Amino acid sequence: MIAKYLVPAVAVLGSAAAQSSQCTQSTATIASPADATQLATACKTFNGAIYVSNAAQGTVDFSGLNQVKGDFIAEHNGRLTGLSSSTLNSITGQFRLTNLTGLSSLSFTSLNSVGSISWTSLNALDSLTFGTPGIEKAKSVVISDTFLSSLAGIDVTTLEDLDINNNHRLSIWDSSLTNLTNTMNFLANGNNFTVSLDQLTWIANMTVNNVTSFSVPALQTVNGSASFGSNQFASFSAPNLTSTTSGNINFVGNPKLTNVTFPQLTKLGGALLIANNTALETVDGFPKLKTVGGAIKLRGNFSDVEFPALNDVKGAFDISSTSDISAACDTFQKLAPSKQGGDGRIQGVYHCESNNAQANSDTGGNTSTSGTTGGSGSSGDKGNSAAGVAFNAAMLGLAVVGGLVALL
Numbered sequence: 001m002i003a004k005y006l007v008p009a010v011a012v013l014g015s016a017a018a019q020s021s022q023c024t025q026s027t028a029t030i031a032s033p034a035d036a037t038q039l040a041t042a043c044k045t046f047n048g049a050i051y052v053s054n055a056a057q058g059t060v061d062f063s064g065l066n067q068v069k070g071d072f073i074a075e076h077n078g079r080l081t082g083l084s085s086s087t088l089n090s091i092t093g094q095f096r097l098t099n100l101t102g103l104s105s106l107s108f109t110s111l112n113s114v115g116s117i118s119w120t121s122l123n124a125l126d127s128l129t130f131g132t133p134g135i136e137k138a139k140s141v142v143i144s145d146t147f148l149s150s151l152a153g154i155d156v157t158t159l160e161d162l163d164i165n166n167n168h169r170l171s172i173w174d175s176s177l178t179n180l181t182n183t184m185n186f187l188a189n190g191n192n193f194t195v196s197l198d199q200l201t202w203i204a205n206m207t208v209n210n211v212t213s214f215s216v217p218a219l220q221t222v223n224g225s226a227s228f229g230s231n232q233f234a235s236f237s238a239p240n241l242t243s244t245t246s247g248n249i250n251f252v253g254n255p256k257l258t259n260v261t262f263p264q265l266t267k268l269g270g271a272l273l274i275a276n277n278t279a280l281e282t283v284d285g286f287p288k289l290k291t292v293g294g295a296i297k298l299r300g301n302f303s304d305v306e307f308p309a310l311n312d313v314k315g316a317f318d319i320s321s322t323s324d325i326s327a328a329c330d331t332f333q334k335l336a337p338s339k340q341g342g343d344g345r346i347q348g349v350y351h352c353e354s355n356n357a358q359a360n361s362d363t364g365g366n367t368s369t370s371g372t373t374g375g376s377g378s379s380g381d382k383g384n385s386a387a388g389v390a391f392n393a394a395m396l397g398l399a400v401v402g403g404l405v406a407l408l
């Protein structure tokens, strides 16, 4: 029984008077469907946390309750099969569901606003029963290790953090996100996940792995780094992206990628790393790229490389291909530091190499400091796609310093 914790004490449960109640309590522990019914009948607004304990079984319904000013938590319970409320509109704190292996129904048809969503290890949850549009307001959304095939019902436009990982059945997400201020991750959601962020204009950091298609037609600003690894898409374009503030852009180990285009990108705050995308034969998608705050490192099977507007590269310029790129190397040589015979538009070490059979095995952020053309100075570390991208991106940033030092 929980009534004894509720303030004001509700004498006549379910009466109109009781229904207008505000209830206040640090935590209400719900150990059965009856506890939930009692709370939801007594309280319209609950000031405090609601904790569904691991004693609760079956479906626990909170219809009647409108608002939780606090967290709503259920965790480590294999016997809970459903959680629902047709009236709950807002949860100001966390909506946290963790390790509920029997949960197959999540039905909150009026829920519109939550502080944050954190749903992890919900292995039986194959769909959400939310309203239309569903949740429109949240600060952060983390959905990990579920059986969901759709995220319909989550329709937020601004977020601080988004992390969608290890949901192997996800197939499509058409999101109306416009602005994401911290981190966006899509990782290991199977190989059949199509993501369309048609309204997204502003992001900070993002990591996109194992998606079939990724579309950001309106993206204008990347105020951090963007990394793409192990994806199944053949083409990526950021038609409206004009600059990145300080971060890197990385494409590593995307086996089907044939076409990368950033037609409006003029300034890249950090580094550019394109490596081990074995189907990519042409790197000509940066027609306006002028200024690069970090290094440019390319490794792959490409036979054609063009950076026609390149004017200022603060870090190294380090290219190596399995193919013959000697014509491109002749062009870029003119931009090399004066010590290497160029006009100095590249400030770090210049290195350009054809016919390197090992070109695809160097996917790390380390750039060559050998300073030779056609030499074998392309050692690099052996960082791998998924986890490696972020780590190696950091090294690529450091390589700027290394490159400058090597020239002094």
Ligand SMILES: *[C@@H]1O[C@H](CO)[C@@H](O)[C@H](O)[C@H]1NC(C)=O
Binding pocket: 075, 076, 077, 078, 079, 099, 101
């Ligand atoms: C998950 O919950 C079950 C109870 O259903 C518990 O036995 C198990 O230890 C929990 N797993 C973790 C990783 O906490």
Ligand SMILES: *[C@@H]1O[C@H](CO)[C@@H](O)[C@H](O)[C@H]1NC(C)=O
Binding pocket: 171, 172, 192, 194
């Ligand atoms: C992949 O997703 C599409 C929808 O985008 C779906 O029709 C198809 O069944 C999915 N394929 C697999 C293998 O899951």
Ligand SMILES: *[C@@H]1O[C@H](CO)[C@@H](O)[C@H](O)[C@H]1NC(C)=O
Binding pocket: 178, 179, 180, 181, 201, 202
């Ligand atoms: C996105 O958020 C950032 C950081 O809060 C802000 O500077 C920027 O103006 C926002 N952009 C849009 C389009 O709302």
Ligand SMILES: *[C@@H]1O[C@H](CO)[C@@H](O)[C@H](O)[C@H]1NC(C)=O
Binding pocket: 181, 182, 183, 204, 205, 223, 224, 225
């Ligand atoms: C983006 O990532 C970089 C490197 O990890 C970090 O320094 C920076 O603070 C991040 N930016 C945001 C807005 O999270």
Ligand SMILES: *[C@@H]1O[C@H](CO)[C@@H](O)[C@H](O)[C@H]1NC(C)=O
Binding pocket: 188, 189, 190, 191, 210, 230, 231
């Ligand atoms: C991600 O893609 C890689 C490379 O294609 C593949 O080996 C891996 O199994 C994928 N992971 C998931 C979770 O789909």
Ligand SMILES: *[C@@H]1O[C@H](CO)[C@@H](O)[C@H](O)[C@H]1NC(C)=O
Binding pocket: 217, 218, 219, 240
């Ligand atoms: C791209 O930017 C232009 C100019 O700012 C704008 O008119 C256009 O609508 C944008 N495209 C998309 C898909 O948002």
Ligand SMILES: *[C@@H]1O[C@H](CO)[C@@H](O)[C@H](O)[C@H]1NC(C)=O
Binding pocket: 181, 223, 224, 245, 246
């Ligand atoms: C953009 O990134 C820079 C560098 O990481 C940071 O100082 C700045 O606060 C960010 N801007 C916004 C609006 O988040």
Ligand SMILES: *[C@@H]1O[C@H](CO)[C@@H](O)[C@H](O)[C@H]1NC(C)=O
Binding pocket: 235, 237, 259, 260, 261
């Ligand atoms: C590459 O993609 C861009 C943008 O989607 C497109 O305009 C261009 O035609 C594509 N190039 C090739 C060779 O497919």
Ligand SMILES: *[C@@H]1O[C@H](CO)[C@@H](O)[C@H](O)[C@H]1NC(C)=O
Binding pocket: 278, 279, 301, 322, 357, 360
């Ligand atoms: C890429 O180059 C490697 C090494 O030369 C070669 O084994 C592989 O077949 C090439 N892949 C493609 C798609 O051309």
Ligand SMILES: *[C@@H]1O[C@H](CO)[C@@H](O)[C@H](O)[C@H]1NC(C)=O
Binding pocket: 253, 254, 255, 276, 360, 361, 362, 363, 382, 383, 384, 385
């Ligand atoms: C290159 O990418 C392929 C998948 O496309 C992957 O199997 C291989 O391990 C990657 N090589 C390195 C050195 O990361």
Ligand SMILES: *[C@@H]1O[C@H](CO)[C@@H](O)[C@H](O)[C@H]1NC(C)=O
Binding pocket: 366, 367, 368, 369, 370, 377, 378, 379, 380, 381, 395
């Ligand atoms: C980067 O490469 C250089 C030369 O190829 C090597 O001396 C250095 O140890 C490497 N750094 C890292 C962190 O792997």
